[in-house]
Structure formats: C-alpha cells, structure tokens
Amino acid sequence: MEEGVPCKTPAAKLTPPVKKSQDMHDERSKLVNEYACRVLELLGMGHRLxxxxxxxxxxxxxxxxxxxxxxKFFRVQLPKRYRAEENARRLMEQACNIKVPTKKLKKYEKEYQTMRESQLQQEDPMDRYKRENRRLQEASMRLEQENDDLAHELVTSKIALRNDLDQAEDKADVLNKELLLTKQKLVETEEEKRKQEEExxxxxxxxxxxxEKAESEIKKTTAIIADYKQICxxxxxxxxxxxAASKDELEVVKGKVMACKHCSEIFSKEGTLKLPSLSMDNKGIETDDEKDALKKQLREMELELAQTKLQLVEAKxxxxxxxxxxxxxxxxxxxxxxxxxxKTLNSIKTATGTQPPQQPQQPLPPKEGST
Known part of the structure; x- marks a missing residue:
C-alpha cells in the first residue's frame, strides 16, 4: 500500500506521488511491521478471552x-483443530460470550492506554504523521465516494419522486373529472327520479x-248477469x-179426436190427416169446421211456443x-x-342505467263467451 504526501486539507481526488522504488519498499516494510505489531498486540490482549x-x-x-x-497438543493439535472456519467461528462466539467484570474491563482499559502512550512516545513523529495523513486521505476518499453515492441517490430519488408526483397529479385530474361527471349524473338522476316519482x-x-270504475262496472255487470240468469x-x-201443458192438452185433444167417430176417420193417432172415403156434404162440412178449429188452436200453441223460445234465445x-x-x-x-x-319499472331502471328498457307486455285477448 502506497503512502501519500502529508497535506493540511485533502483534495477532491488524490493521486499518489511518484517515489523511488527504494523508498516505496521501505514504506511497505514499515506498514507490514506496523500491521504485524497490531496483530500481535490484539493476540496479546485476547489471551484473557x-x-x-x-x-x-x-x-x-x-x-x-x-x-x-x-x-505437543498446544503445538500441533490445537492449531490444526482451529484451522477450520467452523471451529474458529465457534471459538470466537464462545470467547465473546464470556462475561468480564467491570473492574477488570477498567483495568484492561487503563493498561491499554498506558501501553499505547508508551508506544506513541517511542514512535517517530514523522511516521505517526504519515500514518495519520494516510488514514485521513482514506477517510476523505471514502467520504467523497459516499458523497457521490448520496448525490446520485438524491438525484435518482428526486427524479422518481417527480415521476410519482406527475403520475399522482394526472391521476388526481382524472379522478376530479370523473367526480364532476358523477356529480352531474347524480343531479340528472335525481331530477329524473323526481319526474318518475311524479309520473x-x-x-x-x-x-x-x-x-274503481272497472270494479263498479264489474259489480253492475255481475248483478245484471245474475238477473238475466234468474230470468232465463x-x-x-x-x-x-x-x-208439459201443451203436451197434456195435445193428448186431451188427441183423445177427444180419437173418441169422436168422425174425427177419427179424418186424423190418425199420430195427428196426420186422412183422406176421407165418404163424400157426403154434411160430413164434409163438419170435418172442415173441426179441422179449422184444431188447426187454429195448434197455430196459437205453436206461436206461443215460438215466442217463448225467442225470448229464451234473446236472454241467452x-x-x-x-x-x-x-x-x-x-x-x-x-x-x-x-x-x-x-312501464314504471323500465323507466326507473332506464333512469338509473341498470337495465335496458323492455317492451311492455301485450294485453291478453278477451275470452269468448260460451254459447
């Protein structure tokens, strides 16, 4: 590891100065010796753990x-055992889990401070300053790298936040437009609802x-039908x-006709006319008179029966x-x-937009009365 020239303030980007190979070799040797001393020092401090x-x-x-x-165990077997990483890690964990009393820690701290002061007094100030300068240069470079990383992260974060802000603003605009449309639709829907309620x-x-009118007409019609049924x-x-009376009278007439000697010759039992075999004048005259009377009576009965049937048909x-x-x-x-x-249901559904309007149901054809 190369050393830098001591300076009061570290530059933004440090470049190691060019040195001779002998000086670089000497400095490298000093660094190796220094690190070796530190390792031995740590090992010496850790024997208590x-x-x-x-x-x-x-x-x-x-x-x-x-x-x-x-x-032989301490010289051969023990180092060989802890060459494995797992055993060494377990040893470190066990050593770190040891609880050291506070008094001993203060004692160890005091001993360490005394030893460091003695080492610093014995050390060459030039070497100490070089080491301190090198440490500061490394810290400066590390801080600059961290600063660059933080600046890059800050710029990236600002860009990401700006993008997120733009997206959020766009989304807010869209939501505001949708909200306005929804409010407008709500007002229109309420107005349509009010109209539908009035209708x-x-x-x-x-x-x-x-x-009420139809019920009253039905009641009247039902009463009229009941009256006509009663009349019928x-x-x-x-x-x-x-x-029955006509039949009885007809039977009586038939009986009388059959009882009459002259009538029985003119009419048969079924009521049909017979051709007379006699051609006397007096018999012909009597037969014509009786025939006319019977025909007249029969026509009157048939006319009365026809009128009664006509009234019945008209009533039906x-x-x-x-x-x-x-x-x-x-x-x-x-x-x-x-x-x-x-219509009411379809108008409400059309106003709310939940279902398309349907065609109203056609009325059923009226029933035909039974003949």
Whole structure:
C-alpha cells in the first residue's frame, strides 16, 4: 500500500506521488511491521478471552496427556483443530460470550492506554504523521465516494419522486373529472327520479280511478248477469211448464179426436190427416169446421211456443254479451296493471342505467263467451 504526501486539507481526488522504488519498499516494510505489531498486540490482549475457552474445550485431551503430550497438543493439535472456519467461528462466539467484570474491563482499559502512550512516545513523529495523513486521505476518499453515492441517490430519488408526483397529479385530474361527471349524473338522476316519482303518483291515481270504475262496472255487470240468469231460469221453467201443458192438452185433444167417430176417420193417432172415403156434404162440412178449429188452436200453441223460445234465445244472447263484456273488462284491467308496472319499472331502471328498457307486455285477448 502506497503512502501519500502529508497535506493540511485533502483534495477532491488524490493521486499518489511518484517515489523511488527504494523508498516505496521501505514504506511497505514499515506498514507490514506496523500491521504485524497490531496483530500481535490484539493476540496479546485476547489471551484473557481465548485461553480460558481453549482450556475449557480441550480439558479432556489435556487431562489424558502427560507433560510432553500437553506440549505437543498446544503445538500441533490445537492449531490444526482451529484451522477450520467452523471451529474458529465457534471459538470466537464462545470467547465473546464470556462475561468480564467491570473492574477488570477498567483495568484492561487503563493498561491499554498506558501501553499505547508508551508506544506513541517511542514512535517517530514523522511516521505517526504519515500514518495519520494516510488514514485521513482514506477517510476523505471514502467520504467523497459516499458523497457521490448520496448525490446520485438524491438525484435518482428526486427524479422518481417527480415521476410519482406527475403520475399522482394526472391521476388526481382524472379522478376530479370523473367526480364532476358523477356529480352531474347524480343531479340528472335525481331530477329524473323526481319526474318518475311524479309520473308514478299520477299513474297510481289514474290506475286507482280506473280500477274503481272497472270494479263498479264489474259489480253492475255481475248483478245484471245474475238477473238475466234468474230470468232465463224462470223462462226455462215456464217453457217447460208450457210444453208439459201443451203436451197434456195435445193428448186431451188427441183423445177427444180419437173418441169422436168422425174425427177419427179424418186424423190418425199420430195427428196426420186422412183422406176421407165418404163424400157426403154434411160430413164434409163438419170435418172442415173441426179441422179449422184444431188447426187454429195448434197455430196459437205453436206461436206461443215460438215466442217463448225467442225470448229464451234473446236472454241467452244477452247473457253471452254481458259475459263477453265482463271478460273484456277483466282483460283490460289486467293489461293496465301489467303495462303500468312494466312501464314504471323500465323507466326507473332506464333512469338509473341498470337495465335496458323492455317492451311492455301485450294485453291478453278477451275470452269468448260460451254459447
């Protein structure tokens, strides 16, 4: 290791001066001697730490050996054992774990200071100054290197921080824009929600009125249908009674016709006319009169029966028409319910942007009344 020229203040970059080979050899020899003295000094100071641990770890070997064996152990076996790095490290750990009393430490410190002072007094001041100068130069170079490293690290950190700051500012701008858009959308959504609530309230009121109206119409229609059904049942009962009475009268007439000698010759048991075989004038006249009377009575009965059937058919048609109207009203009410709910739900979902609007449900076709 080369020495530098002593100077008061270290330069920024030191370059060792050019010296002769003899001087460099002398200085190198002095350095070697100095380091050797330091190593021996450390070993001399450490005998208080290492020797007790060496004796403790080698106790069994020393007790088994004689005096010559103990000397050989210290000279050959012990150095050979601690050439291995693991054993040397273990020895150092054991030596460092020894607890030395404070009084002994102060005593050792005092002895070391005394020895250093005596060495400094015996040492040449020129050598001491050179060594001190070399140490200061090394410290200066180390500090300059550390300063360069710190400056480079500072510049790198500033660049990284500036990049991070730019990214954070860009991100903050983007977030601010998104926040403004979100606030605007929120205001629009609240306004749309208010409008939808107003429309919903109006639709509810309209639906309530229509529902009340439809319910009242259904009640009226139901009452009318019940009345017509009652009328139809009465007409049916009346028709049945008239048919039974007509049948009885017809049987009576048939009985009388069959009982009459002249009539039995004109009509058969089924009520059909027979061609008369006699052509007398008096019989023909009586037969024509009776025939006309019977035909007139039969036409009256048929006319009354036809009127009764016509009334029954008209009542049934009216009932079917009312049932058809009732079914149409029910379908309209159901369609109004479905359409109102679907429109309200779709408008709310469209305003909030959660679901695309759907087509309203088509009303069901009205049921046809049973004939």
């Amino acid at each position: 290492f020797v007790p641990r060496l004796l403790a770890t080698s106790k069994e070997d020393l007790l088994q050996a004689d005096f010559e064996g103990a000397l 919903t309230a109006q639709l509810k009121e309209v639906f309530r009125k229509q529902l 049942s009465q007409l049916s009962t009346r028709l049945e009674k008239q048919q 048609c009216k009932i079917q028409e009312l049932e058809h109207q009732r079914g149409a009203l029910m379908n309209e009410i159901q369609a109004a319910k479905n359409s109102w709910f679907s």
